[in-house]
Amino acid sequence: MKIRVNDVHPVKKTEQIRTLIKKVINDVARMENNNRLLSQCPICNGQIDFFTNINGFDLFSCNDCEHIFCNPYPTYEQLNRCYNGEIKKLENEIFLETFDKRVEIFLPRVDLLCRLKKDGKLLDIGSAVGVFIDALEKRNSRYHITCCDISRDSCEQLRKKNPDQSINIICDDFMNLDESSNNKFDIITLWDTIEHIIDVDGLLGKIKRLLNPNGIIAFSTPNTQSFLWSIAGTNHPQLTPPTHLNLFNTKSAHLLLNKNGFNVIEQHSLNASIDISFVKNLIKNKQAPIQNIGNFFQQCLNDPMFDEMLEKYLVSSHKAGNLIFIAKFSQ
Ligand SMILES: [Zn+2]
Secondary structure, eight states: OOOOHHHHSSSHHHHHHHHHHHHHHHHHTTTTOOOOOBOTTTTOOOOOEEEEEEETTTEETTTTTTTTTEOOOOOHHHHHHHHHHHHHHHHHHHHHHHHHHHHHHHHHHHHHHHHHSEEEEEEEOOOOOOHHHHHHTTTOEEEEEEOOOOOOHHHHHHHOOOOTTEEEEEOGGGGHHHHHGGOOOEEEEEOOOOGSSHHHHHHHHHHHHHEEEEEEEEEEETTTTSSSHHHHHHGGGTOOOOTTTBBBOHHHHHHHHHHTTOOOOOOOOHHHHHHHHHHHHHHHTTTOOHHHHHHHHHTTTTTTHHHHHHHHHHHHHHOSSOOOOOOOOOO
């Protein structure tokens, strides 16, 4: 079944949380921040340029790897204020309200993991209310699961959902996790978490120390070279500094992984129905510049795969340049 954007972002609550975030972030942007303004890309050390300002925070982009990041990065005091109880509580309400649809998004991810490793110890960093954990259960996965989340509210929800204590729940910053030899993992997952982290090299270093030999890491993060990004531009809903601090594309993600000693085994981009429905909403609300739509399709036309798909579409929807009729005399 196709998942659409409103299935996972219910209109009313999404509007509520946007208003709340705007209110909180206005105050946060005015808080003192003495962090250093970076003069190079944090991923590849390439040259950077100002990209846009959102919520009072400057975003820069790299001329080489096109990584987008908040510059300067916010302080921990500013982040603590953003992740206050009120926003997290409303976010968790949205997660719970749309739980089943979100589980559907995660089922293909579980299938990918099970194909690579059938069992072993799995650590999920940033589990939130446990959508991924539910997807693991739905697929009867055989992993021994540990969840780590810094939010008390989220861990409370996780405990409620797992009263039999079959999973290990750690309510702490993942950087504090025990690295002793009896606490190594075969799989470490981070779903939509890495974009919230300032020190992404530090994160991968920690993960490396927590992985068993032959262990794997799996993560998802917004793709700044997606269909939706190409159309929405600087109005993209994922441009939410200071909560989203590092926004990746294929090239910058590969560079980050490689420089920290990881090799990409597989790369995927799933659930495109959400992007398509989002773009349709933008078009309906006159928030999708025609120029952006034109640019996206112009680039696509150079891709042989798109070319072939478009040809099939034009033929089957009778939109090719010729019309051929075959008729028969009925009476
Ligand atoms: Zn770069």
